Amino acid sequence: MQILGFSSANLQFHSFIFVIAIALCFVRVSSSSNETDKSALLAFKAGITEDPFGVLSSWNNTVNFYQWYGITCSHRHPNRVTMLNLSGQKLSGSISPHIGNLSFLTGLWLQNNSFHHEIPSQIGRLHRLREIRLNDNSLMGQIPKNISACLKLLGMHLSNNQLSGEVPPEMGSLVKLQILYLEVNHLTGSVPSSIGNLSSLEQLDVSYNYLGGSLPRTLGQLTKVTALDFFGNQLYGMVPPSLYNLSSLIIFDIGSNQIQGSLPITMGFGLPNLQFFSIENNQFVGSIPLSIPNNASNLQLLQIGGNKLLGNVHSFEGLYDLQFLYIDNNHLGSGVSGDLNFLCSLTNMTSLTTLSIFGNRLGGPLPRCIGNISITIKQLDFGQNPIIGEIPREISNLVNLEILGMYNNSFSGAIPIDVGNLQNMTVLSLFNNNLSGVIPSFLLKMKQLLKLSLDGNHFHGHIPLHLNKCHSLMELDLSNNNLNGSIFPVVKTLIYLNLSHKHLNGALPAEARQIDHLDTLDISSNMFGGEITSTLSGCNALTILVMKDNHFRGSIPESISSLRSIEELDLSNNNLSGEIPKFLAAFDFLEFLNISYNKFEGMLPTEGVFKNTSATFIAGNNKLCGGIPEFRLPKCVSRQSKSKEAARKLKLFLSIILGLLGVVVPVCVYICCLKKKKTEEHSSPESIPGNTYLTELSLKRSMENGTNVAVKMLNLTSNGALKSFKAECEALKRIKHRNLLKVLTVCSSSDYNGNDFKALVYEFMVNGSLEEWLHPSPIHLIQRIKISIDIAFALDYLHNQCHSTIVHCDLKPSNVLLNDEMVGHVGDFGLAKIILESTFYTNTNISSAGLRGTIGYTAPEYGMGSVVSVEGDVYSYGILLLEMFTGIRLTAEIFKENLNLHIFVEEALPERVLEITDPILVREMENYAGESRKSTLQDCLLMAYRIGIACSVGVPGERMSITNVAPQLCSIRDKLYATGLRG
Template sequence: MSLLFALYVFSYIIFLCISSSTALDITTDTEALISFKSQLSNTEALSSWNHSSSSPCNWHGVTCNRLRQRVIGLNLSGLRLSGQLSPSLGNLTFLESIQLQKNQFTGVIPEQIGHLVRLRALDMSSNSIEGMLPSNITRLTKLVTLDLSANTIASKIPQDIDSLTELQVLRLGSNRLYGIVPPTLGNISSLANISLGTNSLSGGIPSELGKLKNLIELDLTINKLTGTIPSSIYNLSSLVNLAIASNDFWGDIPQDVGQRLPKLVVFNICFNRFTGRIPWSLHNLTNIQVIRMASNLLEGTVPPGLENLPFLRMYNIGYNRIVSSGDRGLDFITSLANSTLLNFLAVDGNRLEGVIPETIGNLSKVLSKLYMGENRFHGNIPPSIGNLRGLSLLNLSHNTISGEIPVKLSQLENLQELSLAGNQISGTIPNSLGRLQKLNSLDLSRNELVGEIPSSFGNFQDIDSIDLSYNKLNGSIPREVLSLSSLTTYLNVSKNLLSGSLPQEIGALIKVSTLDFSDNLLDGEIPSSISNCISLEYLFLERNMLSGLIPKALGSIRGLEILDLSSNKISGSVPVELQNLNALQLLNLSYNDLEGVIPSGGVFKNISSFHFDFEGNKKLCSLSSCVAQGQGRKMLIIYITVPVVVTLVLCFAFGFLLYVGRRKTKAITPLEMAKPHHPMVSYDELRRATGNFSQENLLGIGSFGSVYRGFLSEGNAVAVKVLDTLRSSSLKSFYAECEALRNVRHRNLVKLITSCSSMDFKNQEFLALVYEFICNGNLDDWIKGKRKHANGNVLNLMERLNIAIGVACALDYLHHDTETPIVHCDLKPSNILLCEDMTAKVGDFGLARLLIERPTNQVSISSTHVLKGSFGYIPPEYGWGEKPSVAGDTYSFGIVLLELFSGRSPTDDSFTGGSSLTRWVQSAFPDKSEQVIDPQLLSQIFHNDLADDKGPNLQLDCVTAVLGVGLSCTAESPDGRLKMKDAVAKLKLVRDNFSKLNQNKGPSRH
């Protein structure tokens, strides 16, 4: 009996202990969750989370182990929670799953997350989490799924990530990850999904990934990866999705890639530099759904076999060098008729020739997007295209297609974008196009269309932009078109034969950004209702026959950046209300019949802040010049503060004129204050100066046009930059470059002499900038050895120092010594020119930005919505969406400096596997700098050195100091970079030390 009693007591004690422990554990979890909630807002969905509840196991999104009464799962996905993640998460030590995706969490991932050693799934994707990956995240050795994609985490991927031995899914895409793809990933044999796209990863694809025999998906799109694709990747027979687009990979794609990867469903290699031919084996993968090879350097023809792909949904080979041969070269289009699920077809930007086959109408009924522009198609548009009722986009632009627009296009009732621009299409615009109710973009520009603009266009309900420019359309602009309140981007009917007046209905375009009616035969007055176009940024009415006054109401369009009313018959005064246009970047009122005083308030106070032209208005003057020329009683009464009797005024005026005559001082003419800083030159003069823009005078071709050498009438050698007006960005580039250079003067900047905005012999728009001619080419050619001195020598140390200092001085001037700071945005060796005496001059300001404060939602003409620069020289923060800054220019200068003294380009093929120019130099700095110095410069140092044996070492010290400046300018963080003033000072100090060394120079050894 006593034994039974003892056992009972012992069991009761054990029960109490267990109960006490359980109570303690669930209490810990409760407090952790309450603490987690306390850091959040928008917690309506977590109303059940409170102390009054019996157990957190009953709370929304919480899962417990019923036996142990511990929290093992937390699923709060899609609840729109906001706030920071509490470190108390680390106290939920039994957690196996965290699902916090699609919320609005901010801040960093707490280090305490590393305490959750039982965690198998961690999903915090689609939030705004930042900072770095926790250093102890690799302690979570039971993780099967790690998904932190679509945040802003700026970190390297841990090299010891192979500690996560059970990991199957790794998703870190759409962050700010940098560094290399760790080769140790190849040790995680369980990995089935790797998604690292949209980051800033560099280096190459490690061949170790070829060991992942279970890998199904590999997504490395939109990074900075380089090199060739390891052959081991093509041996991953389990791979279903291979996406490596938007990097800098090169080399041939194996023709048997389809045989090596038999399970491929997605093959995406867009935006790289792959060469060779389209792999024929891809067309044998009967299960493949996506083939994307656009924007590479692929050649040859489209291989046969497309009829074998019944599940194909996307086929994109645009922007390569694909050709077609013979009469049946476009039969591959017919072959795609078997792909009944095809909804995206792009063959644009190639060298395909021939007539578009009538059988194109047999393609998939669900085909949504058809891109065939920028090829060499001729003949008519086949009416059978009207059978493709699922089309939402049809682009046949920039071919040599002729004939008329088929009426059957009006059957494409789902069409949203129609572009037939840049062809030879003739006839009238079918009235039936007005049936396309869903159309939001219509581009019929640069054709040979005649007749009137159909009034049926007024039926468009969602139209965003219309471009009918460069045709031969006549008649008046339909009121129905000017009533399209849905227009938000542009209405462009320039370069036609349109007549009549602008109707008052133009005021209905309250959302439109650009109106271009230039180069027509429009007459009458500018309607005052145009002031209702409150979103207007660009208004072009030049070269018409408009008359009457400039509406005062234009001054209420506060976002207006360009206003061009030149070459009309407009009279009256310049409305003082225009001084309210604070966003104005260009005002052209030249060649009208304006009179009176140019306003002097508001935006006109600082006329150097924007580009203006009042030339050709003989009765127009500034306040000072009007008074100086004795404009008469009315002007004097207005601007003389104390009224006097008429006789005294006349005496004063007469005496003033006598005084001016005696001094023989020329009065300021009405236009002297108003004419552009750079007088415009005519198209004919530039044509003669460049020998009709002959190939013999072609100096080079850039992103915005071509540069020619020429001689103006007075015999001065010039460089004429002719902008490609077919590029949508050319106008902004033109004005950005004018704006950047109009008021700057520095010995290390290329001098802008004049400009030309005219029409060429084809009656097409012509834009050109005329610069001083720089005879010694660009720095890029000198670094690469394409240019040398007459004696065969390359740049010596002193020349390189002077060039570096010259460029640094130019940037320092642009950043700190101009009225408005200027950021170059595209500094690289090819944009640095060398004079006869090897003085460096910075040029090409087509991407320059003026750092001025602007009202909300206003964008400068010198800005672009999409940053463009040169790969290798763009600072990393620009890739994350940061605005251009002086620190960005400093980074580019640092890269140029390292390239100048190392002879190695930042895009050199040797920089693979995570290496880069900066890392390569850093690895040798400072003790082994000799290993990274330009071999040709190194040879000069050792073989043409100073008499003193210490000479080479002292010169090496100079170069090492310069490399140090370059590394300081290329720091990862913008705040950590050297300021340009400091860079100039440090480089000048190096030069001074070298000069002192040179003063002690003895006779040469050789």
């Protein structure tokens, strides 16, 4: 048969030729594709700069490329690469753009390496790609927009890199995408609303970036999503209501943002499968919805701390699977008994490991049901609440407890002996309470104890020697107690040791050098004495050494030169002498040095820390010379020059004396005879050690010669003036502290008319009184906090650290003086009274001498005839503190009838805290960037007001102890520092 002129045989022949041609063409294409993939891989290898395990050594021509390490090829297309897996090989280099030529690639796994540079945009050509894993590298640049062309993508892992720029809105076209991990990068911009188009998305994590704006409403369209994580960004606005109805959600985390609003009361109904819920560190208000414990019964973690939630805390009884409960740092509770009853609802949670309620208003005693919480509990934090009463002994039932925080409360009594059963304890924080008794010996049982904080209590007696046997202890703080004696805990594992503000004495033990890992040592405000010698020479790791306010003498020893890591050194207010050693200038890391108020002399170095006047403090060392010009010290004179000058002055002096001797002596004898009788009638005041008496004439000449001093001259004609002078002298001879006004000398003589002349000469305070700075009030918040700390330290010294207790009796802003560094100094001891050690009160009734102090600052019990007490000073301090932050004078018109500053502030808190605050401070807060920072400032103000209120309550026995005031104010200062605020 013929068809169109072709025979059947010809047709078969031509068909065969066609098939052969097609086959040869396929071979050529296959061969070409084979070479394309191989070339792409070799180009990828060329971009690798480090291959420590040698995994790419097999990538050579000796074997087929589909046998190379990390390569997987298709079964249908054996010469086409479908998987490139080089994860976890510590490879370094860049990802070659030729990766885009692997057109059959479905999986690209390069995670956990050190790839850098950018993600090549050619990845967008991989249309078969289903999963890309580039996480845990050092990739930079932006996410390629054309990655949206990889429409078959199911998973994208780009976390833990250094990617920047926006999340491409084009990614909304990846409708098959199930997993999108972008956390821990530098992404900016907002969350694109196109994310809501990812209808298959199950997990979205963009935490730890810099994303802003509000959460898009379109996220409510993600009906299959199980995990949404936006933690640690800069998001604001409110959560779209639709998100609270995503019933598929298991994990929802929007913590550490600036999100506002309240939790809907129906939240528990809309999220029945929720297991992990966190809104910590935002600005949520309102109360905790009852629907959470009633309906979200699968919850394992509930983290709602760091917001502005208020109201009562209700039962959590329905959350049987709960493991972590954080409701800390809110405004929950009302400060009354019953606030903590909800703790009893936690007894059915058999998996609970962590409970944190610190920083609220939860008051009353701790219920004994706390001992019935599951023994799985490992961490309890009740700190910074108005909790009262004794620590329940039932807490000892929680035998697996590792961390117990009961700090900044009002717990009283002794630590129950049963607490010794908690032998898994690693951190025990009981600071700033009213605990008393001796430090218990059962602490020795806690073999795992790493941190022990008992500071700011009323413990007495000696530091127990058994602490030396706590061989795991790394941090020990026993400061601000009533401990005494000379025992010094030498625990070789210690890193932090604070023994400040006690009554410890003696010398530092030689064994202290054995604490070779010690980083911080604070023994300030004690009675340690003797020479420093080489006691600390072995503490080579020390970075902070504070020894101020003691009785150390002698020179700074050469052994201190071994402390090469020291960053902060405070030796102020001691009796140290000699020259300042040059090795201090050679310390590489020294950033703060305070050697004020010692007896140092000679040349001040000019290198190292001594080049920075804001980091070096040398006041009160009158024999120093040299230094950089900013210190304004006199020039140093050589010994040879001094000898010549002394000889010249001696010759001149002898000439004058010999010339005038014949005239002056008879005149002096005559004058002395005339005044002998009158002089005998006036007794001199009590002597002040270290000071001399001046005559009126010499005092005037000293002032005329340019010496800046402050002189308090007494009008001896006024009633009680001489008694006031003697009282002040008696008080001043007993005290020495950096926050007390230093008396330089006493002038007691007669004037030209033969009248008595008495004056006190004080160190000159350049910045005048606190009164002058408060009205008007230009000082910043941090400055006011620091000055209030200074005053608290001064009062604590007078009340608790002097040989005999001294009550100031007239504390007010005009009696607080400020030096050139704005450091507060309490002065004017004209009304001060010294309390005998045998009794807590003086034997003199105030009614016999008239009302003590200044109206408004005087404790109310003084007006009813009560005796002088330290509580009276605390009251004055509380009123002064409230005045410092309100800026309101006590003579203001608002204080009429029964209203005073204490009542005025107490009634305003907490809702009207800004309304009563000095407008200067309010403007400072408004100008301070960031809502979260403003919130911190407001919280700090609230804490300061509460301290002032606690100090100025009407009943003396209910006032806060001055020993606890300074540590709490210091914590406020540290919070302000943490926000970046400086004065």
